[in-house]
Amino acid sequence: MHQDNVNYYTTAYDALHLIAADYKQFAFSRHYHLDFHIGLITRGEQSFYSHGQRHRVGQGQIVLMPPDELHDGHAYMDTGYQVRVFAIQPDWLSDLADLKQTGQIIHFNHLILSDPAVFSQLLNLHQQLTVKNLSALAKDCLPFEGLNLVFDRFGSRQRQPLYTLGSISIQRLKEYLLAHLDQPIRLAELASICHLSPTQFQRHFKATMNISPYAWLSRLRLEQGFKLLKSGQNGSEVALAVGFYDQAHFVKAFKSSYGISPSQIQRR
Template identity: 60%
Template sequence: MDKVNYHKTQNQEISLIDANYQTFAFQRHYHLDFHIGLITNGQQKFHYQGASYQVGAGQIVVMPPDELHDGHSLLDSGYQVKVFSVDPQWLSDLAELKRPGNTISFNQLIVHDSSVFKPLAQLHHSLAEDNLSQLAKDCLPYEGFNQLFTRYGALGQKTAIPLGQQSVNTLKEYLMANLDQPVRLEQLSELCQLSPTQFQRHFKAKVGLTPYAWLSRLRLEQGMKLLKSGVGGTEVAHQIGFYDQAHFSKAFKATYGVSPSQIS
């Protein structure tokens, strides 16, 4: 049976997922944050950048933001996972990036290292509890993620994915500022100085999704962030461009396996 719990933490840049996935399968999607998943039981299978991967208990999956992937249980019995959703800027601050344009990355997609797994599992448990002092909850994430970054982190330059006369990131910034608006294909193609046909073809080739599917995911990812920050479901629906809460709730549950009201 599928069971998913989302938790906020005292740090707005870090949230938690504690899940048992059995039948629920993630279609191709991306996140706005780093998702660091600790497999605690069972096995998961996923596709990423044209390759297929399997992960099991004791392994960590470090999925960067904006990267397409899917995921489902390899076994009928399902798999259990504890996930940290971490704002990229928070990790950048942890790495103390000095130069403009630098970005944090990790040199392994799958980490099998008990000396990193165990502290992160304990951190996940601690952040979900209410019996820690405020200072402990503030400090523990830095300690927990520092070891992961020290061993497997890397620094690099943020690379822009060109799209006509703009980049995918420029397009993302434009859409984030207009999520509540009825975006037209002509607007996006003009922004990139491409014809609508060229824009659709180039976008799918560069990103791996249609513009409509990519925007739909962007809206839901932003919706998740707003829910975690305490904004009510009806207001979230309006802010990200859904006509009403019913349509938003249906799309949200199909994407994340839970209803908006279950995000705490």
């Protein structure tokens, strides 16, 4: 039986990590990321839901998945697919793109790219950043050089719509939750922050984010747990820091979401 093979790599920047994966069986349930994910399909085809419809992407194509966008993903055929991913913190990516306005976040006007020149440049960048004996200066400079072409051709500096719940933005709600992930979170508490009733909060949240508050918080805990694991913290510390009562529950949820266990996250 064919097995999935997933490897995670750190880089010279804490804000940038890499994924090299060969998926045969694992399917991603509907989820979101805190980071931009730029995925290069190097073999096979992937099917995924995003932006209200189902998409199909194949070898030589690029997926530009923005943060907080609800999506899923699985192999289109039984032979699976291979992907190389850049996971990049939004503020760092915007800084790399040299945006002039403080706090402005770059986004892309395309979800799927079919551009051989950009694909080749990004694939070469991904391969170079995983080379262990690369010079320190090269590791520092390569991300800008490699991502510059995708910025120039497909980047947009227009502001994204600001999604709100009651009196506050989704971003502010996220910041509040990230500061309190290790504590029990109640529906009434979230509703009060937004100056809504619990029923109003649930209805407005689902209409805005297309996911329940509980599922959104669960994913937020896992995404933050992922970041802490990459920073070198051990699994038991991370589990408590993001609100899991014990490591066993964290390991089970993590493996269900990412296809690997927390111990397999590599710092290289």
